[in-house]
Amino acid sequence: MQETMNTPHHDRLISINEVQMMVGRRKSWIYKQVAARRFPQPVRARWSFSEVVQWIADQLRTREVAEPAASCEERAIRAGRPG
Numbered sequence: 001m002q003e004t005m006n007t008p009h010h011d012r013l014i015s016i017n018e019v020q021m022m023v024g025r026r027k028s029w030i031y032k033q034v035a036a037r038r039f040p041q042p043v044r045a046r047w048s049f050s051e052v053v054q055w056i057a058d059q060l061r062t063r064e065v066a067e068p069a070a071s072c073e074e075r076a077i078r079a080g081r082p083g
Contacts, residue, residue: 013046022052 016027023030033039040051 011048011050013043014049014052015046018049019047019052023056 014022016030019030020027030039034041040047040055
């Protein structure tokens with residue numbers, strides 16, 4: 001696909017192999033998430049780069065809300081070191 005002035009690089013379509021590398025999951029997992037509508041839907045067997053990036057950001061944000069950052073003391077205790 002040739003990019004034009006109206007097609008920003010971040011909105012290019014990427015292959016399943018690129019999606020796998022970005023999310024660190026196998027094809028089967030990605031397709032299961034697509035089927036369950038929990039992952040961006042492909043466009044002609046390719047994904048929007050910006051949608052995948054946004055999905056990753058959403059996952060990180062969800063994790064941060066679910067798991068508040070531990071204090072230095074809490075991290076030291078978990079690592080078996082005295083505070």
